[in-house]
Amino acid sequence: KCYFVGQKLINEAVGPSGRGKEEFRYQEEGGEEKKTPLYEEHLKLGAKFVSFAGYKMPLSYTSIGEEHRAVRETAGLFDVAHMGILEISGEDAASFLDAVTTNYIRWIKQGESQYAHILDPDGRILDDVMIYCRGGDRYMMVANAVNEKKIWTWLSAVNSGKYLIDRDYPEKEVEGKAHLRDLKDTSSGKDQKVDLALQGPNSLAILKKLTEEKEAKGKLARIRPGEFIETKLAGVEMLISRTGYTGEDVGYEIYLHPEDAPLIWKLLLKEGKEFGVRPAGLGARDSTRIEAGLPLYGHELAGRYDIGSMGAGYGLFVKLHKPYFIGKKRFLEREAERKMEIVRFKMKVRGVRAVKFGDPVVAAKGRYIGHVTSCALVEGIQLGLAYVDRSYVKEGTKIRIFVLPREGKVPPERAKDELILGDKVLLPEEALVLSRFPMPEILSANVERREEK
Structure with missing residues (x-):
């Protein structure tokens, strides 16, 4: 047994x-x-x-x-x-x-x-x-x-x-x-x-x-x-x-x-x-x-x-x-x-390069907090899921995502105090944490039915 x-x-x-x-x-x-x-x-x-x-x-x-x-x-x-x-x-x-x-x-x-x-x-x-x-x-x-x-x-x-x-x-x-x-x-x-x-x-x-x-x-x-x-x-x-x-x-x-x-x-x-x-x-x-x-x-x-x-x-x-x-x-x-949890997020603006699995996520002030796990274009705006530090899962939290080049290689950057005119620096794109599930009644339907009995 x-x-x-x-x-x-x-x-x-x-x-x-x-x-x-x-x-x-x-x-x-x-x-x-x-x-x-x-x-x-x-x-x-x-x-x-x-x-x-x-x-x-x-x-x-x-x-x-x-x-x-x-x-x-x-x-x-x-x-x-x-x-x-x-x-x-x-x-x-x-x-x-x-x-x-x-x-x-x-x-x-x-x-x-x-x-x-x-x-x-x-x-x-x-x-x-x-x-x-x-x-x-x-x-x-x-x-x-x-x-x-x-x-x-x-x-x-x-x-x-x-x-x-x-x-x-x-x-x-x-x-x-x-x-x-x-x-x-x-x-x-x-x-x-x-x-x-x-x-x-x-x-x-x-x-x-x-x-x-x-x-x-x-x-x-x-x-x-x-x-x-x-x-x-x-x-x-x-x-x-x-x-x-x-x-x-x-x-x-x-x-x-x-x-x-x-x-x-x-x-x-x-x-x-x-x-x-x-x-x-x-x-x-x-x-x-x-x-x-x-x-x-x-x-x-x-x-x-x-x-x-x-x-x-x-x-x-x-x-x-x-x-x-x-x-x-x-x-x-x-x-x-x-220490981490999945969140659902929405990119702040349209036209952002496609966000993909593995793209780094940082807090509003630049602290690394996790990675994107999925993303898709829905009605012209990108919606996605990310695995992040539990301190940043509240709905409405502002986050930023580094959309990495698709080739898999991040171009080398000079140290910030060594930049020269014309250098390019990868900047994160803004996003907003959404509610974990937009349709909670679907997720809990089976449980609620059991409780009714």
Whole structure:
């Protein structure tokens, strides 16, 4: 068992069993660039492509700005079939998930979802995931595409009982075994799943156009944030959740068999035409999530700056009342030493050279306080996220950003007392700290729903 009263005393008296647990190591694998089941549809729509997480993905179809605006004003349709989709099932599935994630899995029941982080034994984030309860002993987990194989390998390692999950109690294992399946793998047969995302205020009206049944339309309308239904639209079995990565209150993710994805993609664009739907690429997915203050793994979570849950502003999803989850003790130790936090910011003026990941951030009087983690152009002004000293996170704080040359090399400058006529000196651009989340009701919807119960 992962935890029981008196565990520490027993461990001190008996000592660790020393059964030779292996240290988990994951090596990124190369390989041929993959394509989603919608690749041919993207070609027909004239998409501009970019390589992302091992996939050839659409960056945009018209312009990132137009697609961003569609998400906010009408609706945007995203191909997110690159995301990892796993199934965790069996009588010990809930116990397994409670051990490997920071949230409390037993708070959700069938038809509800939950956001959580997966930590390693040292309290560092392996990924942030969404978990959907499809039954008392059956869950679906959606992982970031860049971490798809790593999370599958980690969950399999934990499930095997052969790998170290707790440095203080090396003999520790999860309670029971879960059954794991990769729902994107062909071995899952008819249960295979890929993900589409329909996001924006007209999304519900568009989904309703896929059915003539009054009961089905009613079910769609009753889905609350964080909830989902499993139904059939246009003759296709699918799981429809009111979730997304854009910050929109009205937005849905559609999980269906990869063979059905092209049909539903084309139907949503056709039936949604009168509602202003647009296909949207990764560019708009990034700009909308930045505007909403949502983190991206490798930028606002983990990555170069080793950002944890609390530093990202997501302590809400770390349930410290749980007696145990993998990495909990080390997480608390790291949190006690944390001095930085993610902020959302807006550049003061338009026309500033593109701010990028890693650009230094200084306080109004020039003190170095952190780095930019993400930035995007939204309606002509740059909005971004930065990891900065906690003394400068209050809304309205003035900060400045050194926009470094894109070539990666900062031109050498003379000492200030040695400048001569014509020398150039890099100056920081002004920015303003915004509220951490512009749409707090989206972030807390799941928690508020639990409190209502």
